[in-house]
Amino acid sequence: MNSVRRNATRPPPDAVYLDYQATTPVDPRVVEAMLPYFTERFGNPHSTGHGFGLEAAEAVEAARAQIAALIGAEPREIVFTSGATEANNLAIKGATRFLKSRRNRVVTLATEHKCVLESMRDLAREGIDSEIVPVEASGLVDLDRLAAALDDRVALLSVMAANNEIGVLQDLGAIGVLCRAQGVLLHTDAAQAFGKVPLDVQAMKLDLVSISGHKLYAPKGIGALYVRHRPRVRLEPLFSGGAQERGLRSGTLSPALCVALGQAAVLAAAEGAGEARRLAGLSRRFQDRLAGLLDGVALNGDAERRLPGNLNLSFAGVAALDLMAALPDVALATGSACSSAAVEPSYVLKALGLDDARANAAVRIGFGRFTTEVEIDRAVERIAAAVTRLRA
């Protein structure tokens, strides 16, 4: 490991990390909460015949309650998964497969995460129709258009709470009303939104909510799915085995990772509102300073309804990949992390109707809990200098 470390292209100390939608640093308070579950409290939470297992099981249940509390759910409605990708696969395939004899159709938006669109493709192979509803130039869906796609043939609608590339926040409250009127299950991929913007499963009438740990200062490898209990949403599990998680998700749970996600939820509950205000301030500072140094900067996605820590900007005349190459000490992204290596323009930006030039010039900028004003100023200076150089 040591030789690998020395060779690694580690970022220098003054590098600025502005890719919080790809992944977040783990909060030291989360690390502190989870570490004992690797050592003195190492029991298997499913070995409830002895004290070690019971202690681990109690920790898992406490974490389940902490996560539930953040979205107005009951603890028993939270199923732990390995991450949001698994939660999305389980929600979409699981619920639709259960309902397919009665309702044989699924609906989603053109700007959803790949794992949502891929899950729909898997269902199409099983004979389940899917409809992909376009979005407006703002990235938001037109509610009349969405309503037209919902009827009694539709089993499930999947709409992302906060988009991973452009940060826009769909109007889940209104969408929930549309779904209830037609008896359609509403799934939301809240990987980016959970703990960052308020989510309430009752007020928004959400039936299934996918949650990610590593987007909220917990480690990679843990996520959760909220599954409504009343009225009961039924799922076919993706895989079977020891029948953990009430049969919905087999496999030994990691108490340390569950505790980490629980702690992340507790921190978000306590600090989330203040943090959102701070991030909105950083975002304004970033845009104001940049506007003082550069022209030809366009914001992609709705300016108001968006995650406080997300900007998606196109610098006219500068290809995003060139800009990133010119900025080795500022971590930015062209699109989602999973498709980072792709050279095609982002399908999300294309769905907003952006032309290739503007889509190819777009970078995603993500701030978070550990981003400082000093870092914002440093990043703006470096970005403005690089853009000016590349435009010359």
Add this chain to the structure above:
Amino acid sequence: MSSSPPVFTYLDHNATTPVRPAAIAAMAETLAECGNPSSVHRAGRAARQRLEAARAMVAEAVGLPAGGTLVFTSGGTEANQLALAGTGREVILRSAIEHDSVRAAVPDAIEIPALAGGTVDLAALAALLAEATGPALVSVMAANNETGVIQPIAEIVRLAHAAGALVHCDAIQAIGKIGFDMAALGADLVSISAHKLGGPPGVGALALVPGLHLAARQRGGGQERGLRAGTENLPGIAGFAAAIAQAVAELSRYQALTGLRDAMERSLLAIEPAAVVFGAGQARLPNTSCVALPGVSSELQVIALDLAGIGVSAGAACSSGKVRPSHVLEAMGAGPDLARSAIRISLGRDTGPAEIERLVAAWGALARRHRDKRGAA
């Protein structure tokens, strides 16, 4: 972090075992960094480099043949599921002693019976392969989680390959406890899990021979060569790699547990000659003992030992809460009454004679109490 040892004697290491300090160090180092291995910037590339270094370490520990693929998963259950559902083979033959995650993944599989000693019946396997109506996949674990009995994987591979069948081997309990070399054994798919060998729970892997194509179950961002979407659990994977490397390096030390285990079984049988050790005389994992105390239910034994401060289990951890008799022991020909009176005692790498003495004393007291009660009746 407190370093005081637990007052409890933990002898359920096949359920899960404490994470090795080397694995914690590797995880702590990775947790302190921020990067998504799929991001192209420097932080992402550093994360990718760490991921691939870990992959190489795990591949080496499992004996992955050159050109093979190692896919990280959320654990052993997911690895088994991916292996069994993904090959597209028409006929699935699985042994009667497989873990629940294998049984549930292929509920319609044809069952290969086991012999009384706890190994798979090779003659029956040969006959089933001859009768197979299409391309087959054979799934047999390397060592059983309840009895510790080691399976003749090399012979199974020979029989299966001669019949054109693939072999999946669930090596979750074997890796890190006995020597296991995927290339030498010739298995086509191998499942492994981190938390059984001193890595963290929540991580596993599926190893594939070169040229084998699998259908993915969990789809999305195209990670793990499209075989398993989702951001990789990087700290967990780093801990997994550190743990498996150390476990494999310490195999000869682990082997010494055999002496401790055998001495324990002799003591138990001396106290109660009617006790039954399943798989006795077979090649077994050094740490595992499955012992029946006829006439006393498994649950009662587990509870009595727990009250005496000793943690053991009535079978596999996942089914600990249930009362049905073990399918493994039934497959070995144990009647339901005998199967319902068995417990699994599994030692850990740091288990010593003092802990075994406590177990023998508590188990002995339980056996004598039962004998007195029976005598009085």
